[in-house]
Amino acid sequence: MPDTQQSPLLARRDDGGPPHESTPLLSHRQQGDGNNGQQTDSSPSLSKRLAKVRSRWPWPSIIAILILAALFLTIIVLGFVTPPAVKQYVEHAVVLEPTSLSLESLTADGVGVRIQANLRLDASRVSDDNARRIGKLVANMMGKLDTDGTQISVRLPHYHDALLGTAVVPPFSIDLVDGHTNKLDFVAHVVPGDAELLRRLVNEWLDGKLGQLKVTGAAPLRLKSGIFPLGTHDVVESMVIQAKEVPSIPEYTIQHLAFFDAPFGRQGHKGVGTNVSVLLHNDYTVGLDVPSLGLQVLVPNCDPSQPSIEVATAVTDIIHVRPKADILARASGILREIPDSLTRTCPETKLSPLDNLMDRYLHGENAQVLIRGKVPEASDLPAWVGSILESIVVPIEFSGHNLDSLIRNFSLTDVDFKLPSPFADPKDPSGKPRVSGTVRVLAALPAELNVDLGVDGLRAVGDLFYKDQKFGELHLDQWQKANSSISSGSGDEDTITITSRVVDAPIDITDSDIFGDIIQKLFFGQEDMILDVKSSVDVRVVTVLGKLVLRGIPATGKIPVKHVPGNAIAALNPQLGDLRIVNTSAAGIQLRAKVNLTNLTPYTAKVPYVSLHIMKQGFIIGEAVARDVDFRIGHNSDIAVGATWAPSAFGRGGREAGRRLMSDYLSGKNTTVEVKAHRGTVPTVPMLGEALSSLNVTLDTPQMKPPGEGHGRGGSTGFIRDATFHILSSTATFTLASPLFRTYFRWL
Incomplete structure (x- = not known):
């Protein structure tokens, strides 16, 4: 029959023909004249002779068995450790499924980490047929693989080969049969390396500067299969971890945040206390109980190169982390004082560090504070834990309040x-x-x-x-x-x-x-x-x-x-008093008077200077100026107003309109004038004058009574009391009754 996987690994081949299933693994060569390929019935098998006469076992057979056994073990060792086919099989067939990672204990130099995982060999994952057959054959021949306890060192080649940490792994056994699941459950003692290196790595990761990280693990691995030792092998493996493969800070929500007055110290001082609860989800198979930790709450300074400003301290409760479950973290803190550096204005801006923080918070944006670990007082945490905690600063963002709704x-x-x-x-x-x-x-x-x-x-x-x-x-x-x-x-x-x-x-x-x-x-x-x-x-x-x-x-x-009531303008009821002509010229007359006004509007105003155009029929005939007017609600008396009557100064239209107005006024007719603002009404605010220029306020000219009028006396009334015309000399003499108590004519 042809050779198959069912054929014995070592068998005797006679000259005449192939062996059959009953052929012993080792047999004597028979001398005779007959067919060399046939075994005589009288020749007992080696096993039968050993059973009958153990004391007569020939030394050549024993030596052959030992040589073959040594050769077999050598083949297994060389086949398992060195050949590329077996190496390829192991690299592709191994399936490692971590199920739990938990913190067992804290020691003076490290932590006890309990690791639970499922490990199996899956030959179907190996694509190369030759590597799959050879690797599967060797694994089946070995059956189980045992390791002694070893120490794994993890280093960073790109950081001057610095030591990241070590882990002492206890002995364990692995079944190499294809498809068999090995349940690993052991406690490894992990000792962190340089704390400064850890701080640097974490901060680069938090700042987004860690693009990739190459790590190299090395361990002396002492193997054995059953009772057969396979020697000690130095295993060195390297891998490159990309930034996207590094776990990020999980998303979290602030479930509860409260501020309250809190006493502290023995002197009865008061500060602002706070309680906060944060909820996040653990996506990994990591479980541990984080002991109570101290925290420092920091606010970024004006310049990132300057030390951050500590504003509060806090202490966390014990945090229970369970695999693939929500985590609720609680902390309480207190703000004892407001540091001067927190409210000091930054050199290049008008804002302080507190202003920068509150500006984002009050506008509904995410505000950021920094959290740095700290060993609480009277804590039994090892010193190395405090060294790592105090070297890592984690940024925490919290949602602001949009005060538009407040x-x-x-x-x-x-x-x-x-x-x-x-x-x-x-x-x-x-x-x-x-x-x-x-x-x-x-x-x-x-x-x-x-x-x-x-x-x-x-x-x-x-x-x-x-x-x-x-x-x-x-x-x-x-x-x-x-x-x-x-x-x-x-x-x-x-x-x-x-x-x-x-x-x-x-x-x-x-x-x-x-x-x-x-x-x-x-x-x-x-x-x-x-x-x-x-x-x-x-x-x-x-x-x-x-x-x-x-x-x-x-x-x-x-x-x-509030709008001005419709009768408010009419209710101004301007009343002139103490009207005086203070100067005259060829261009016009300068007047001064005291005016009484009634303000029915709900507004008051203080006017240092105001200029208004006096108009008639759309033509400017004069200007009124008032200074230092305090316009109050109700009756306003003795407002000093100066006016210039100069129709001729504003063109022919103004001169004609002024002459007609004066004639009607002296004749006792009811006359009106318009008062209008202009760009120069308030010289320092031209736009205000322009806005007010759209107002056209029409006022009745005040009725001034000549002396003696209205007292029931007879005789002439009006401004002209008597007139005598001299024909020969072409002159006239007038007797005028002036309504003005004080009149000064420099030019008439």
């Missing part, structure tokens, strides 16, 4: 306007219109904030809108005193009301057309208006730790603007 209301009431001085620099705040009023902010406090706080100051910069169109900017650059009160809201939410009296906040008019529409509706509209404000508010908060400035809080609100 500012419930922002309003400005009791509005008071001031116009700038004509001599002020337009670029200076005193050269802009200013507004005063009461700012009221209603905000919701986050549910997790349960600390005693108050607000003693605020400032803001905002944009003013009318019907979604920007027309101005509000600049409240200086701190304004404020007070606050906290009240219970719906559910667990509290509200804080902040009230501040804003004084002389400059306003920039950026769109005179829109502002003109507002003025038109203000004086002639039938409904109140709502102006929108979008501002960035800085708040100075008082806490148990001291004063803290929160910058750039977004706030949107409404500014209600």
